[in-house]
Amino acid sequence: MAYDDLRGFLEVLDREGQLLRITEEVKPEPDIAAAANAAPRLGDAAPALYFDNISGFTNARIAMNVHGSWANHALALGLPKETGTKEQVEEFIRRWAEFPVRPEWREHPLWAQNTQDGDDVDIFEVLPLIRLNDGDGGFYIDKAAVVSKDPEDPENSGKQNVGIYRIEVKGRRRLALQPVPVHDIAQHLRKAEERGEDLPVAIAVGNDPVISIVASTPMRYDENEYELAGALRGAPAPIAAAPLTGLPVPWGSEVVIEGVIESREREVEGPFGEFTGHYSGGRSMPVIRIDKISYRSDPVFEHLYLGMPWTEIDYLMAANTCAPLYEQLTRDFPEVQAVNATYTHGLVVIVSTKKRYGGFAKAVGMRVLTTPHGMGYAATVIVVDEDVDPFNLPQVMWALSTKMNPAGDLITIPNLSVMELGPQANTPGIVDKLIIDATTPVRPDHRGNYGNAVRDLPEMAEWLTRLRQLAATR
Numbered sequence: 001m002a003y004d005d006l007r008g009f010l011e012v013l014d015r016e017g018q019l020l021r022i023t024e025e026v027k028p029e030p031d032i033a034a035a036a037n038a039a040p041r042l043g044d045a046a047p048a049l050y051f052d053n054i055s056g057f058t059n060a061r062i063a064m065n066v067h068g069s070w071a072n073h074a075l076a077l078g079l080p081k082e083t084g085t086k087e088q089v090e091e092f093i094r095r096w097a098e099f100p101v102r103p104e105w106r107e108h109p110l111w112a113q114n115t116q117d118g119d120d121v122d123i124f125e126v127l128p129l130i131r132l133n134d135g136d137g138g139f140y141i142d143k144a145a146v147v148s149k150d151p152e153d154p155e156n157s158g159k160q161n162v163g164i165y166r167i168e169v170k171g172r173r174r175l176a177l178q179p180v181p182v183h184d185i186a187q188h189l190r191k192a193e194e195r196g197e198d199l200p201v202a203i204a205v206g207n208d209p210v211i212s213i214v215a216s217t218p219m220r221y222d223e224n225e226y227e228l229a230g231a232l233r234g235a236p237a238p239i240a241a242a243p244l245t246g247l248p249v250p251w252g253s254e255v256v257i258e259g260v261i262e263s264r265e266r267e268v269e270g271p272f273g274e275f276t277g278h279y280s281g282g283r284s285m286p287v288i289r290i291d292k293i294s295y296r297s298d299p300v301f302e303h304l305y306l307g308m309p310w311t312e313i314d315y316l317m318a319a320n321t322c323a324p325l326y327e328q329l330t331r332d333f334p335e336v337q338a339v340n341a342t343y344t345h346g347l348v349v350i351v352s353t354k355k356r357y358g359g360f361a362k363a364v365g366m367r368v369l370t371t372p373h374g375m376g377y378a379a380t381v382i383v384v385d386e387d388v389d390p391f392n393l394p395q396v397m398w399a400l401s402t403k404m405n406p407a408g409d410l411i412t413i414p415n416l417s418v419m420e421l422g423p424q425a426n427t428p429g430i431v432d433k434l435i436i437d438a439t440t441p442v443r444p445d446h447r448g449n450y451g452n453a454v455r456d457l458p459e460m461a462e463w464l465t466r467l468r469q470l471a472a473t474r
Contacts, residue, residue, distance in 0.1 A: 002078070002233040003208040005110055005252025006300055009076065010063060013048050016081055018072055020047040027055050033132040036064035036305035040312065045071040045081065060128035061300045067212060068312035073319065076209035077232060085318075085342070086391040092232070092319040093326055100223075101230025101237075106251045109240035111204075116293045121173040126255060126293055127205070127301050129169055133273035137282065139169040140272060143304040144257075145204040145215040146177070147247045148185050151192045160248070161185050162225035164215045167203065168269040173290040175203075176269035177261060178283070180419050181429075182376030184221055189261055189286060198260035201288060202247040206254025206302045211237070217320040218346075218373035244292040254299040259290040275317075275345055277308040278423040309344055318342035321373060325349065328371045333364050340390035346373055347422070350382045350390035358445030362411055365435035369416065376419045382436045399438040405447060409437040 003009040013019035020039075026032060032051055039046050046069035051062045067073055071081040074088055083091070116122065123129075129139035143164060150159035161184035168176040179186040185201075192199040204211070210232050214225040226248065229237035238251035244258040266284040274280050304312050321341040329336045335354035343350075353364050361383040368374045368381045384390060384399045404410075411434070418424075418431040425431040441447045 002235040003076075003210070003252075004238055005208050006063065006066070006206045006254060006302060008252075009066070009209045010048070010050065010300075012075060013066075013072060016071075016075060018045070018047045018069070018075060018081060019050055021050045021052075023053060025053045025055055026051060028057065028128065028130045030134075032062055032064065032130055032303075033305055036068075036132075036303070037307055037311070039065040040068050040310050040315075042069075044069055044085075048072055054128060057128045059298050061298060062128060062130075063206075063300050063302045064305060065312050066302060067209065067316040069315060073315050076213065078234070086338075086389070089319045089322045089338075089340075089391070092323045095231050095234075096228070096323050096327060098231040098234075100227030101233075101235075103226040103230060103239045103248070104236035105248075106238045106240055109249075109251045109253070109256075110296055111249075111253045111256045111294045112240075112243075113297050114295050115243075118291060119173075121290050121293055123169060123172055123175075123257070123290065123293065126295050126299065129301075130303070132303075132305055133279075133307060135279050136272050137168070137270050141167040141169065141175075141203070141205060141303075142306065143205075143212060143302050145207055145211055145250065145253075146185060147202040147204065147242075147249055148188045148199060149247065150188055151195060151197060151199065156222075157248075158222040158224050159184075160224065161188060162211070162215045164212070166272060167288070168272070168285075170267065170269070170287070173259075175257075175259075175288040175290065176267055176285045177201075177288055178269070178285050180376065180421075182372070182417075182419065187221065192261070193263050196263060198263050200245040200247065200260050201258070202242040202245050202249045203257040203288075204249045204253040204255070205257070206300050207250050208252050211250050212316060213320050216317045218324055218377075220372060243294065254302070255293065255295040257290055258292040258294075259288050261286045261288050273306050274421050275306050275309075275311075275313045276347075276421055276423055277344075278421075280421050283420075314342070314344065317345045321346045325368065325371055325373060329364065329367060332367060335360075335386075336364060337386045338390050341373075341378075342391075346377045348380045348382070349374070349378045350384065350396055352384045352386055352388050352390045353439070354386045355439060355442050358442055360442075361437045361439040362435060365411070365437065366413075369413065369433055369435075375417055378433070379418055379422065379424065379431055380434045380436065383439055385439045388438075396438075400436065403440055403448075403450075404436055404438040408447065411435040411437070 074083040326339040340350040365381040420428040
């Protein structure tokens with residue numbers, strides 16, 4: 001099922017028992033963030049949360065934890081909510097093979113009902129802003145799709161970008177943006193500033209669930225996120241032209257904010273509780289001047305809690321990190337069987353692979369570190385045999401326990417890049433990375449004694465099915 005807007009998805013979540021409406025009056029702080037912090041602790045079928053009775057606000061509507069469980073993530077992709085993690089990743093990879101699917105331009109976007117322009121812009125009148133963690137330095141927008149174009153090649157739709165970035169609200173028409181250097185918008189901004197120009201941007205808040213997924217997917221620079229959205233939806237993604245900048249934005253967004261990143265302007269923003277489970281410090285970041293806001297009547301503000309995993313972001317940036325890594329690795333190494341990059345946005349990546357010859361697994365690990373995602377994120381790579389399921393942690397721990405010999409299977413590579421939020425780095429943005437080879441040695445590597453492995457009994461699969469059927473009928 002393809003959703004055209006957030007509200008349509010919330011209705012489906014409600015019908016499927018995956019939306020919890022909080023009808024009693026709550027405080028904007030700390031109640032809403034605390035509830036979103038707690039929701040994923042309910043497990044892999046945790047519901048989304050919807051608040052519409054918020055003390056101090058009139059007609060405010062806030063949705064939290066929309067992608068915050070495997071059940072919700074499955075429904076976002078139009079799958080049964082019981083679909084397992086590995087199966088969702090496999091389906092994501094299958095749909096990726098349909099990429100690209102061109103988007104569909106539509107008239108009369110849903111966000112065009114109301115507008116604020118120029119000096120009349122006041123973001124505080126449009127969005128019910130709240131802080132998420134006690135140590136946050138201000139209000140943030142953290143689940144918006146930020147749209148920009150390559151200023152040197154603006155007609156190339158492949159080089160446009162739709163990404164999720166942290167945005168601090170600095171004033172009624174002033175924002176601060178955190179562009180991580182490995183992300184496309186940082187390259188757009190660099191090119192604009194080299195030309196002495198501001199960079200136009202459009203910020204779409206409250207989007208259909210697939211837009212949020214593709215906006216957080218580590219795609220190549222020349223790949224179009226809307227074309228991936230079409231492949232995942234099974235139908236073209238509906239888009240419309242933002243009225244001030246002309247940038248393509250989702251047709252069904254709740255709010256569209258337009259303006260420019262001001263060339264060579266920087267302000268301190270932060271600190272902020274991050275997806276790493278730690279606070280960042282205050283940093284000097286680019287500044288956005290808001291020139292226009294378009295919005296639906298009584299917009300739904302979709303927010304995302306960040307903190308100690310697992311939180312919503314760990315579900316949102318899970319399958320969509322595994323899939324491009326798998327696609328990139330199998331181009332060079334068709335022996336790769338599966339990739340699990342679901343842990344803290346792929347700071348740890350687990351790869352299962354067949355092997356051509358001794359040392360092959362280590363080469364696969366090094367290739368992970370040189371992918372577009374791996375260069376900025378992957379800090380530890382664990383490589384296991386093809387008969388080890390990387391999504392099954394007991395099996396991975398067995399491989400580490402019995403296959404890995406620290407004398408030759410721990411490869412440390414010094415002084416590689418990592419995103420600056422990585423708290424393990426002594427120098428922000430630089431870290432030593434680790435490859436752990438937990439595979440069975442093959443010729444000409446003759447280390448260890450692995451001649452007689454115990455395999456599953458031939459009848460095991462049949463009995464597994466029978467036991468599941470018996471358990472279901474108890």
